[in-house]
Amino acid sequence: MKKVMVLLCALMMLIGAAGCGSTSTNSTGKTTDKKELVVGTEPSFAPFEFPDKQSGELTGFDIELIRALGKRAGYEKVTIKGMGFDALIPALDTGNIDVAIAGMSITDARKQKVNFTDPYYESGLMTIVRKDNDSIKGLDDLKGKTIAVQLGTTGAEAAGKIQGATVKTFDTSDTACLELKNGGADAVISDLPVLQYFLKQGGNAYAKPVGEPKKGDLYGIATARKNKGLCDKLNKALQDMKKDGEYQKLYDKWFQ
Incomplete structure (x- = not known):
């Protein structure tokens, strides 16, 4: 009987511990403390x-x-x-x-x-070009152009749908913008708030937005x-x- 009581107490302690903290699911689908x-x-x-x-x-x-x-x-x-x-x-x-x-x-x-x-957060897509580029005024003018994008993003997906465009992918939006600065791309397509922040932080020294931003992306x-x-x-x-x-x-x- 004493052994049974000890086992019951130990079991109650485990149950009490399981009620503390937060839980998640492991690879087997079982709930675990984390x-x-x-x-x-x-x-x-x-x-x-x-x-x-x-x-x-x-x-x-x-x-x-x-x-x-x-x-x-x-x-x-x-x-x-x-x-x-x-x-x-x-x-x-x-x-x-x-x-x-x-x-x-x-x-x-x-x-x-x-x-x-x-x-x-509700986002969207924006296109930027070099400040001295007056020939590109929106997405329709990007046909056959070179576009820099961040790999795996909705910006990359949008660029891939533009007829005849050459799409250069980069690990970050920053390096895509650097490619624009260095003359290796005609435009960058990326998330609206990210490019807005980039322009405010000094990117507007050499880049500008064109066309109407595409709204409706939800994070x-x-x-x-x-x-x-x-x-x-x-x-x-x-x-x-x-x-x-x-x-x-x-x-x-x-x-x-």
């Missing part, structure tokens, strides 16, 4: 994620948002891992990261591979298909942030 949220991002996508010039630490709208969401979801620690944009979804599949946040547009093709949270936070529980937790945290005004304060800080 105190650290591992986040993947592409760290050259200002103002969403980029290194601070003074500290070198990653900052930006996405970085502050996911840290706040992780805390609200019950995680004690949020760890950020930088990687190429096209490596984010494979990293989710293999379990190297728990979530991906990198100005990732919600598309039907991506929804076949990952779970997305509710949209947290979401991605989790692995097998980890819907985590996606639901982040959705709840995002809803709470919007209700109590923390989301709006963060938005105003980076976009007003």
